[in-house]
Amino acid sequence: MTSAESTFLTVAGPSQLQQGRETLTDPGPGRVFVDITYTGVCGTDVHGYTDGSMLPPAVFGHEWTGTVSAIGTGVTTVAVGQRVVGGVGPACGHCAQCVAGHARQCDTVFAEANGVDPEAPAHGAFSTRVDVSQRRVIPVPDEVTDIEAALVEPTAVTFHAVRRTAAEHGAVVVVQGAGPIGLLTAQHARNAGAGHLIVSEPSAARREVATGLGFADVVAPRDLRTRLGVVSNGLGADVFYECAGVASLLQPSAEFVRRGGTLALLGFPLTESTVSYGDWQQRELRVVSSLAYNHEDFVGAIRSIASGRVDVTPLHTGTFALDDLATILDELDSGKSNHAKVLIDPRR
The missing domain is CATH 3.40.50.720 (NAD(P)-binding Rossmann-like Domain)
Structure with a gap:
């Protein structure tokens, strides 16, 4: 049996955060536990924090990387100990868009990208650990550092836009x-x-x-x-x-x-x-x-970083503890911050 306590932060109201704790015991079928290494702070997170209610819970803290710590039955895409990033799965093949031949507009993937699918996690990755569907985890190659992996998600957003x-x-x-x-x-x-x-x-x-x-x-x-x-x-x-x-x-x-x-x-x-x-x-x-991404965009983004054709490291301007999140969100919302991409390290 795998059991561990996780700490996480969620939006409790306009410019208010709430700390939660949960005990995760054995992933369900098709699900995995990921111990978070870094979570990027996105402009969407800032807007959701200041608004207090606009974001689905899974979206607050959606730019993340970590290491798989446990897997449920039926998981075939990742193994324990593997580094991963949070993403979306391939086109499902059975939604209305897919059946009509529009796999790039898959309804399942769109719901995953917006945190409203039935398998969406209960909270985002401003957390020490997340419990997610195996569809949401994408392996990270050795050539990509942890800092680079934390910036895969915005790289996928922009890869998607340029491809479109x-x-x-x-x-x-x-x-x-x-x-x-x-x-x-x-x-x-x-x-x-x-x-x-x-x-x-x-x-x-x-x-x-x-x-x-x-x-x-x-x-x-x-x-x-x-x-x-x-x-x-x-x-x-x-x-x-x-x-x-x-x-x-x-x-x-x-x-x-x-x-x-x-x-x-x-x-x-x-x-x-x-x-x-x-x-x-x-x-x-x-x-x-352009909004969000497809699974293929994550694959392309990771390859672009691994090959050196996209350099994400100059965008990273600071790393802070989970307890610093509210302060960082307030600073980014002020419009006076010199930061570009801030990462939260829940291990601090």
Whole structure:
């Protein structure tokens, strides 16, 4: 019999956390226990914390890596002692989307990604241990460090977005926002064959990180229009990745795109946006939205990190204990933090 006490944190109300304890004794059929090594703090976690009620419990603390400590009957994909990351399973093959031939839009995977499937864990991984379905764990190769593994989930989010956008090789690409999502998107876009890539970011510190990742054309937003005009001979971007998630930037972002070009939406604003429908229609904009990921995106993200084609380590700016979580969430919500990606280590 496997038995251990786990400590976890959940959202108890607007900007309030609650500590819980549970004793986990033997995983059920098809389930595994994972001892958490690191959990990344995502913008979604910050929004869920400040709102107090918007997130399903499994989503608060969804960027995690750890080691399998016990497996239930019927588990075939992982073994005890194996390092894993939290993810989603392959397309189920029997939901309405799969039966209709749309496996990339599998209803089961979509529910898993949003923490609302029947097998969703009772809480996220701001915890010492989680009890999850084997569908949610993906093995980590030896070439990937624990820090890198903790950043697989946002790498999968951005891998998914760039894969959906399917830009042509040689495209003039703009990435708006050089936070973790923007910097990962830029690396995937570069790997996907961008001909000229411009990163736009108001923070000098983040522009410096982008330059350190090998991006030669990094500008402040005030200089973007002039620089893009020079690069594109006045046409505009072939592809514009909006990664800031600021509602007021939606229409201005579209106006940077050339006629017939693509506006790709990754940022997730929490307020309504106003756009010029006529402008978008007259210029035949192609708009590609993106949310979460598929199992294949995790596989591709892990391979990209393992091969060195995506460098996630410069995004990691701090590691804190579980008891520090509320302080970190408050700091990130303030808009004054210098952190990019913060990790929580529940072993501290």
